[in-house]
Amino acid sequence: MRALTWQSKRTVTVEEVPDPTIQRPSDAVIRVTSTAICGSDLHLYELFGPFLSKGDVLGHETMGIVEEVGSDVTQLQPGDRVVIPFVIACGDCFSCSRGLTTQCETTQNRDQGTGAALYGYTSLYGSVPGGQAERLRVPLADFNATKVGHDLPDDRYLFLSDILPTAWQGVAYANLEPGSTLGVMGLGPVGQFVARIGRHLGHRVIAVEPVAERRAMAERYGVETLEMEGAVDALREMTDGRGPDAMVDAVGMEAHGAGAAAAAQAVVGLLPDALARPMMQQAGLDRLSAMMTAFDAVRRGGTVSLSGVYVGTADPIPMMTLFDKQLTIRMGQCNVHAWRDTLLPLVEDPSDPLGVEDLVTHRVPLDRAPEMYEMFQKKHDGCIKVVLEP
Template identity: 35%
Template sequence: MKALVWHGEGDIRLDDVADPSIQDANDAIVRITRSAICGTDLHFIRGTMAGMHEGTILGHEAVGVVEEVGASVRGLSPGDRVIVCSTMSCGVCRYCRMGQTAQCDVANPNGPAAGTCFFGGPAPTGPVDGLQAEYARIPWASNTLIPIPDNVSDDDAILLSDIFPTAWFGAQLAGIRRGDTVAVYGAGIVGQLAIAAAYRQGAGRVWAVDGVQTRLVKALEQNAEVIDFNAEDPVEAIMDATMGVGVDAVIEAVGVDAQRPARGPAAEKYAARTEQFAAEVAQTAPETNVQGENWVPGNAPSLSAQWAVESVAKYGRIGMIGVFSPDLTSFPIGAATNKNLTLRAGNCDHRSVTPPLLDLVAAGLFDPAPFVTQREPLDDVVDAYLSFDRRDEGWLKTVLTTE
């Protein structure tokens, strides 16, 4: 079968690899009909998340059709259309029973202390081959797969594999309440859906912070108030807009590949931290393979976290869903403590968060289609990655098709 394979930093290839097979009684084999490219995948190629094994198939978002099930798999049969949750979970350990499926005690083959197990990631997450392929092996299939209702298309279901649940989870982490003022740092696809989630969880006003114009335009379409960090200082802009108080809650959706402002008043301000940011880049991306404009790590890994702390009100709440390398040790903990902030961070509990969102889509109460900006065949996946990595105009979310 064809699959996108990681061969090293800056080196991904569409290879012919062996078809997956059942390895455990809890496995299923799924024929992938849709997969998608996520910003998390870029971390592995840029080198800002260490521990990748050469030969790992990338990708952690997919929908498809069950082809085969192991002897212990219940509730699923060949021919069923399914969403593949990005994170794997058994469904019966103590964390799964509490709905905290991202920290399943048994899914990660590295043991319960290893934390989240997800598709297409580095060694600490499994590793488990990913979903940007024609077929995939799904461990713990009874809990990792979610059947798709007949009235939900594959195109609509694909955003429920990871990014919509993750965005919703981020709003939950931030404790959004009715009437809240909210800042969303990062207006990529997760940030866009975080705006949608914040409004649906009760936010009164939402500000979206980014430096890419097409992303800010998309945020405007959702009635967010936008701040271009290349035109104004985002912290000052939010403080001015909230009469010096700050927002009630922040959703951080950027992570370790944050970029410093390239121009404007904030650029001069953060130029003084060049050495600090350079040390953080060396810490989080010790090996890179920059090729022109591609695979360039973010030049300010801790900046979005700093902005989050600076722009939230005293006793405010921060939900962090951006991906941060475990090797990054910088965080403004003193400032956060001094403001009595509540900080919650982590990977989405997909298996418990997704089903109610699937109900929203099935009922016609939320339309994912406008958030998909590109549809490309799997054969063109490498070129699609290059465009997405460069933040080319309009490249917000790319869905890959195998049919």
Template identity: 45%
Template sequence: MKALTWHGTHDVRVDNVDDPTIQEPRDAIIKITATAICGSDLHLYNGLMAGMKEGDIIGHEFMGEVVEAGSAVNNLKKGDRVVVPFTIACGSCFFCNKHLYSLCDESNPNAEMAASAMGHSPSALFGYSHMLGGIPGGQAEYVRVPYADVGPIKVESDLRDDQLLFLSDIYPTGYQAVDNCDMEAGDTVAIWGCGPVGQFAIRSAWMRGAGRVIAIDRVPERLKLASEKAGAEVIDFEKDDVYSKLLEMTGGRGPDCGIDCVGAEAHGQGDPEAARRSADSGEANHPNAFNEMTMSVRKGGRLSLPGVYTDKVDGVALHALMNKSLSVKSGQTHMQRYLKPLLRTVEQGLIDPSFIITHRYSLSQAPEAYANFNAKQDGCIKVVMTP
């Protein structure tokens, strides 16, 4: 089959690789009908994620059709249309029983590698470094899905792929980002980063009863989508000092909640080349968005971190975090907790996630798609590919 493989910084290729096969009774093989490039895939593309190996199949946002199911998979059959969550969870360990699926104790075969870097192992993810399992991803024609009796959600409706695909990651991720804010009705929510997760966080905040949503970015197309299509107030951080502007907009108090939808490649004023750093460059890695959020959110406010961080960072504003009595929630998305309720919001017409798509490519054009998405050229906000 054809699959997109990683060969180093800014080097992804469509290669011919072996077809996946059933390896465990709880596996399923999915024929991919749609797949997408996630902003966190750019951390791999830009060399910021440790544990990558040449030839790794990448991609963690995908959906498709079941072509084979293992003997222990009783909920799926050949021909079923499914969306596959990017987190892989066993469904029965200590953490899965607490609905903390992205912390699954069983799904990551390289748990010791992850624990040595992070203190404990999160769940495995599709197509996202050997530290997080080394599980081949879904930017391919076919993919093996471990624990298929727990992860994929079957679609019974006739909704289009592009209306369903983002249930695999960015819609639940944006929604959990708001959930993690412990947001109260009427709150002012500030969101750093108007990429795909940020756009879904904006819409999720409105769904949850936000009084105001303020979105921060520097890319004109993203700011326009946030303001004109989602009703957010916006700040261009290249034109305004975000801290001062937020205080001005909130009567000197600051937003009630802050969401960092940027993560490892957070550009900041005076740091325009942040994305050029590689994982082993030795250059200072400052969490610009997180620090700005920490300084800006009101005393006693709540912070949420859905943005992916790939390594330790320098110069965290802990003094502000502690002295302002801020609370923080973070983590990969507990996908299996959100899939069914969010699928219902799509089926009921409360949201059409396809709004985010700006560019469509075939899988054979994936290297071009990555280069375009990384450079934010031609108004590129979200890329969907079909094998």
């Protein structure tokens, strides 16, 4: 089959790779109909080379049609249409029973000191082949494949794999009271959904984003938007001098405006893998400008919810500010399975209240994936969300 493979920093190619097969009785294999490029895929494209091997298949936002199931699979059969959460979990362990599927004790990568296995996301998370391919093996398929209908287009369901539940969790973690004001850092795909969910739940939403096309998309949903320059002062002026009740950072570790951390990341990227891996694991730095802005802008006693990915182990955090402002901080990989029953009725609602059919800006064949990674990273051509069709 054809699949998108990592080759080196900023180099991905579509190659012929072996078809996935049933390896365990609880597996299924699906034929992929749609798979998206996620903002966190860009971390692999730019930063995570030390934890990738040449030929690794990328991608973790996937849906398709079941082609084959193992002998222990009871909830699926060939022909079913399914969405695949990016997290691989068992559904039965201590963590899963508490809704913490990203901490699944069955698929947890204890040798790496990390959580549950993820599709297409480095040796830190199991080196599981991803879904930017013609086919995908789904482990523990009864729990990890969400069955959906055949009548609505893929865009109604595809984002249940990651970015829609990630956004929902980000807003849930913001702990907003009715009629609160929510600030959002970044209007990439997750930030767009964070802002729409905030509005859907009845909150005022003010988002900070440097790219005009992204601001314009959010404004269609009643979101107030600001450019980066002077954003903290503007957020306070718009909220009686206090700041928003909560901030969601939907940007993460590669925020702009952090030269020292960017330089450190670039240096590590030039090292041999054997040297780069321990440096990233023991002294890694994130670009923290989005998170620091959120800490600065949120009102005293407010909440900062981190949806953007952070991986640094030596990040400087302003503990005095956090303590003095009495802030609550919540974060973590999205426990996708915990939100799917809440979100499925919303994506199937004929009115499309979260605008899942109004996010994709580029839809292309799988063969064009390499150019789309570059376009998405550089934010060219109004690129906000890319869907690949194998």
